[in-house]
């Protein structure tokens with residue numbers, strides 16, 4: 595017996611049946627019927643997420659050779675490798691929706707598919723690695739924990755594993771900043787500078803305000819999304835406003851203030867012009883990031899060819 599209303603299962607309309615399953619928190623699996631728009635939304639979202647993981651390896655990978663100690667190098671290497679793994683789980687989840695990985699990568703390389711704009715900012719000093727872990731991975735976790743309950747099974751399952759690793763990423767970033775904040779004046783200034791540059795772009799990672807978000811309402815109805823962009827952003831600001839006290843540093847927002855009546859921190863206006871400018875390809879590193887991905891793909895052609903030839907030989 596299905597645990598949802600028989601009046602809906604009696605109907606032959608597959609869309610009604612689908613929504614009833616979603617409402618009853620029954621996972622949608624690859625072979626189940628799904629509306630075409632649901633499939634397309636998931637392909638867009640999961641691939642965008644996968645691209646963000648592998649493009650996100652670039653700004654941090656930039657510092658692996660320059661990490662200040664072997665311990666820091668090991669941690670950063672492990673973290674960047676995790677991000678590559680996240681990309682793989684997510685491409686595999688997208689493939690269950692009937693789209694090939696070649697197509698997904700072609701869309702990234704042509705600029706048709708997006709990835710998170712945060713990775714179009716440069717990593718200028720060592721403290722940026724801490725700020726990325728604490729703020730960027732911290733914002734990613736806020737966004738991703740609700741995705742562990744996404745209505746689409748393969749995406750939800752991929753996210754459960756990813757979230758465990760992301761929480762390690764956030765802690766290593768915080769620990770790095772904590773060391774710097776307890777160091778020399780120069781180290782403290784370096785940490786503050788990194789926070790000044792990464793704070794607002796991280797706040798923007800939650801996307802446009804709910805009123806301007808094109809896909810939000812439908813994604814909530816399909817239970818792909820559980821909370822609005824603004825709700826998640828508020829949670830993030832509240833978390834960071836508390837954690838920064840331990841660092842003895844400040845966030846670059848003079849309007850950040852606890853609001854007793856709301857039970858949340860109030861914060862200053864977001865520069866949406868900057869947000870859209872970076873989304874539309876004009877951030878500091880958009881071209882550089884895309885070129886690095888295309889180069890990596892081209893240089894890996896011989897590996898793909900050799901693997902395909904080997905697989906063919908084994909078949910014979």
Ligand SMILES: [Fe+2]
Nearest residue numbers: 647676677680
């Ligand atoms: Fe990740």
Ligand SMILES: [Fe+2]
Nearest residue numbers: 677731760763
């Ligand atoms: Fe991460």
